[in-house]
Amino acid sequence: GQNIDQPTEMTATEGAIVQINCTYQTSGFNGLFWYQQHAGEAPTFLSYNVLDGLEEKGRFSSFLSRSKGYSYLLLKELQMKDSASYLCAVTKAAGNKLTFGGGTRVLVKP
């Protein structure tokens, strides 16, 4: 089976850093995705980790440890527009379906 866990909600201050953790237990693993979803909108792609380690893209970084079944998304220099849900998803094979966690709602306060 598939089990993907992430915190339900996090609050942070504008300009600060927030780390969203995701742990997974899956029968088969190829890669892990992070998506951002603003209320009422489509999820938008943030990152795709296949190999262990940290990948940095501007203010956003994503980390993967396959041996620990663990990933995190790091958001730096938080802006008000970063208030959104962040979705962790796992795939068993490239191009295959995604299995999502419940999402983490991040609220950025002034």
Place this chain on the structure above:
Amino acid sequence: GAGVSQSPSNKVTEKGKDVELRCDPISGHTALYWYRQRLGQGLEFLIYFQGNSAPDKSGLPSDRFSAERTGESVSTLTIQRTQQEDSAVYLCASSAPRAGNIQYFGAGTRLSVL
């Protein structure tokens, strides 16, 4: 097209009626996926099409749900005899190997069953 397009954006129906939801994937994307998102919850996989292979229907919650795709173009998701628990946002995504197999999502169809 430039992105994944879904229609209608909103659909209100009465319990027991059939509904059809449409998805136009990004041109050239060989894979197409349907997901469902209930209010305040994560996305649940429903079905996916990959090229000419038989679709993976393992996520369809009941036989009232079905989907078709013609070649590598449009897909329709049909829900027969709708129930109130079918109320959700239905999201479509498409991907292609040449685009890193990243799934790009449409804005979804918000279905409300009264």
